[in-house]
Amino acid sequence: MLNPFKPKPGRVLALLSLCATAAQLRAAIPVRAQIDVTGYVIHTDLDPATGRMNATAAVTFTALDDLNVAVFGLNNGLAVSSITDATGAVLTSERNVTDSTIRVTPSAILAKGSSATWNFTYAGAPSVTTSPVDGIKFLQITDPVSILLYPGRWFPISMPGLFTDRFTMDLQVTVPTGERVVGSGGVGGEKKLPGERSEYDFKWDKPGFAGTIVAGKFLAPITPPGIPNIRAFVTKANETRAKDMAVTVAREFEFMTTAFGQAQSGRLEIVELPADSVSAFWAPEIIAIRPDRANTRLLANTVAHQWWGSQVSPATLNDAWITFGMDRYAELLYIEEQSGKTAMQNAVNDSEAAALAYDTEPLSTLGRTDPFSPQFQNMVLDKGAMVFHMLRWEMGDDQFLAFLRGILSQYSDKSVRTANVKQVAEAASKLDLTSFFSQWVEGTGAPSFGDNFQVYRLGKGKGFRTVGSVTQDLDLFSMPVELRIETEGKTEDRRVDLAGTESHYTVETFGRPRHIILDPDNWLLKTTPDLSVKVAVLRGQQSVAQGDLLGAIAEYQKALAEDRGSSLANYRLAEIFMMQHNYQAAANSFRDALRGDGEPKWTEVWCHINLGKIFDITGQRERAVNEYRLAVQTNDNTQGAINEARSLMAHPFKRDEEASGS
Structure with missing residues (x-):
């Protein structure tokens, strides 16, 4: 997830400048995907006493081009001792520490469309200093909680491919006896091994992003009353917070299941992250959270990834606004459900500000922007959320929910592109949304509205006629806007279709209009x-x-x-x-x-x-x-x-x- 991890005040730098030099380093990473990783079989042994891990990873992938080299991301704190292909032939590799990658040369050129399985053996003591994202702790083996989060590159991932290249995973994790391990698709629980060691097995056989595990000295799982499918794993220090987190997640999961349909799994594991790590992260069946940051909104955003990120994912980072924007908007929908429309509108105001703070690059081309920069974060999360908010206004609530469910059903366990979203939206709404997507996804900027009007009294007590025009500064803008006419009597709402820089309207009311408000319920992204x-x-x-x-x-x-x-x-x-x-x-x-x-x-x-x-x-x-x-x-x-x-x-x-x- 790109950014539900909100750092401490005063340390936001760690998040907002995640990889400040990424733009300079991209030349070493392929511009587009070279390989499609389809599955992993991994065994890792964790030793919190020394901070080390040892691992073997069998990586199965398909070549998307004829390849004489394949690039994988791997944490700089992990040294590769050998790489072999399916025949046992040893492959040569070259480490690039500047971008946390390793370039592997096959024994013969891989033909486009061919599949291969390579076996990596590696070990090391990764820490925040070896992180592929500067200053962010995604990977550390330590007492009492060890974290192996997917962006930490604790296993070889395709480059580029973060959050876009879906895979299955069979995983065995060995830890000191007395520790519990949380992962996606847990199988059989703890298995005792000789030498005070225990093994946990995980199997996630749906293409997705199961590459996150958290291990630690956790108490027995804590569940909300009567909801055994949601469990919280925390250390003794956070025992008192566990029940509240579990109850909140249960409510949010129920709300989103009602809104979006069934998630990939009905089970959720809430697991504690260390106090010096990211604020939150996710994987299938996993809500990883710092207990001191576990507020309703952050939990809701993290829960939403079970649908938007896990069940469907962006095809490329140019499409990241779809899933990450819906994570934010699901968070706002839950606010509306729990606290009402006023609270929702206040939250929308915050998203509007974030959406416009760096609105110089279209959402459809953000893939060439550093994915951990303030611009990318604000755009995909908040402008993405505003795109969905405005689609809801154009469609109406019923069609909007049908549209969301349509995306999830048609692209379940798959990647989704902006063109797919437009197609599903038009089918659900029976509207031509070409202009909408052109403005909000392929364009930049937001209109600044003005309203000029005159009021005329109609004869014989028939009331008043207001003749006016809505002005705005984007020549190609085309979208409906709501007018609220406050009169001496009844307040009336009208929907006016805008096209071009000036659109005229005529409204007749019984009472004299005293005030006309444009977009009173804050549906449109606009500058004010x-x-x-x-x-x-x-x-x-x-x-x-x-x-x-x-x-x-x-x-x-x-x-x-x-x-x-x-x-x-x-x-x-x-x-x-x-x-x-x-x-x-x-x-x-x-x-x-x-x-x-x-x-x-x-x-x-x-x-x-x-x-x-x-x-x-x-x-x-x-x-x-x-x-x-x-x-x-x-x-x-x-x-x-x-x-x-x-x-x-x-x-x-x-x-x-x-x-x-x-």
């Missing part, structure tokens, strides 16, 4: 002054994550130029000043945030806490305690704010302590 502020703040946060404080300040100043009263922009600017120990400037900006629009609400409590810290640092304890008291009085415990304020009332904050933020 409010959204420009959010976009600038988001880009600023990502600049901070990448260590570019000057760039972040510039983005926050852009946001404040649009809206001086933005509490969020002022708050984020104040955070940077605190990082720089510029306490007077930080205090000024925190106070500007308190005087601002109060959005989001948590800025109030955290402004008071951070002002208190500034007063503590500068030796003004009485003023600090007063700010902490004001924080408590907000009754807002976002990110444990009230708990922290009470703690700081008892113990003064010191500058060398780690600063907290929301």
